[in-house]
Structure formats: structure tokens, C-alpha cells
Amino acid sequence: MDIKPQEQWTYDPAEHRSKHCSSNPEPSFKVEGSAYIGLCPNTLTKAQAAELLLDAEYEEKGNTPLTKYPKRIWNVHEGVIYEASPTEINKGSFHGYPWRGRPGRNRLPKVVEKALHAKAVYQGYGDRFQEWLNAYNA
Numbered sequence: 001m002d003i004k005p006q007e008q009w010t011y012d013p014a015e016h017r018s019k020h021c022s023s024n025p026e027p028s029f030k031v032e033g034s035a036y037i038g039l040c041p042n043t044l045t046k047a048q049a050a051e052l053l054l055d056a057e058y059e060e061k062g063n064t065p066l067t068k069y070p071k072r073i074w075n076v077h078e079g080v081i082y083e084a085s086p087t088e089i090n091k092g093s094f095h096g097y098p099w100r101g102r103p104g105r106n107r108l109p110k111v112v113e114k115a116l117h118a119k120a121v122y123q124g125y126g127d128r129f130q131e132w133l134n135a136y137n138a
Contacts, residue, residue, distance in 0.1 A: 009069070011050035012087040012095045027080050027098040038097030044077065049096055052077060053084065057116060059109040068092075074099060074108065076116045079128025081108065081136075100136040108137060 022028060022039035029036045040049075058070035069092055073084045083106075084096035101107055108116075113133070120129035 008092050009053045009056070009073075010093045011046065011053050012093040013046050013049070014087065014095045029098065029100060036100050036102070038083070038100060040082075040097060048077065052082060052096065053094060056084065057112045059112055074112050074116060076120045076123075076125070076129060078123075079120050079125030080132050081116060081129070108133075 021042070023042055024039075025041050025043045027041050027044075028039045030039060031037075052075040053073070056073040056075045058073045068090060069086055071086070073094060075082050075084075075096075081099040082096045083099035084094035087093045087095045099106075099108065117126070117129055117133075120126050
């Protein structure tokens with residue numbers, strides 16, 4: 001199935017909930033039960049988040065026959081890996097948060113990791129990207 005082009009993806013700020021919002025200028029995580037919730041820094045604007053969708057990376061084989069959109073997309077901002085998930089199935093709207101791998105789950109596809117690393121290096125954040133990957137790639 002063909003994936004819709006990124007230009008049709010929209011950022012859903014999820015203003016009705018603050019699950020991924022932080023009052024700090026650094027991305028972080030909070031633990032709720034066994035889940036780690038990614039908290040976006042308060043310095044990341046809605047406009048920046050929307051812009052990150054426009055050149056997001058995804059793995060085509062992660063799609064299901066039920067949707068024209070990827071299950072997850074990723075990008076990098078200031079060396080930090082962000083993941084976005086659909087907010088409305090088959091609508092092309094996504095909400096993002098800092099990415100963290102978990103043992104046996106949520107692994108970053110190698111093709112995506114390489115593309116994000118290249119972006120981070122180009123942006124001057126190669127070292128921070130590697131630190132993030134080392135810390136959170138379970």
C-alpha cells in the first residue's frame with residue numbers, strides 16, 4: 001500500500017491533554033507504572049513540532065493493510081530523537097514525544113537510525129544524538 005506523502009501529515013498538539021508536556025527546557029521521561037512517558041521540552045514550539053513532521057523518517061514495512069500512514073515516524077531535534085504516533089487512524093495526524101527504546105519493544109529501525117544520525121551530524125548535534133541513543137536504546 002502506498003503511504004501518503006508527508007505534506008499531508010499534520011501535527012496534533014493534543015491540547016486537551018498534557019501527557020507529553022514538560023515545564024523544563026530539556027526533554028525527559030516520567031514513569032507511570034511500567035510505562036515511560038516522554039516529556040517534550042517547554043522550548044519546543046508547536047510550529048517546530050509541525051515542521052519536524054515534514055521531513056520525518058519512517059519504515060514502510062511497519063504499515064498495516066488498514067492504514068495508508070505509518071504506525072510510527074521519527075525525527076531528530078537538537079540531537080534528541082522524537083517519535084510520533086497517529087492520533088486519528090487513517091487521518092494523517094500525529095503527536096510526538098521524546099523517543100526511548102524498551103527491551104524487546106519500540107526499537108528504532110536501523111534505516112531510521114542511520115538517517116536520523118546523518119541529520120543530527122548535519123545540524124551539529126552528532127555527539128548529543130549518540131549520547132541519547134546510548135542512554136535510551138534498550
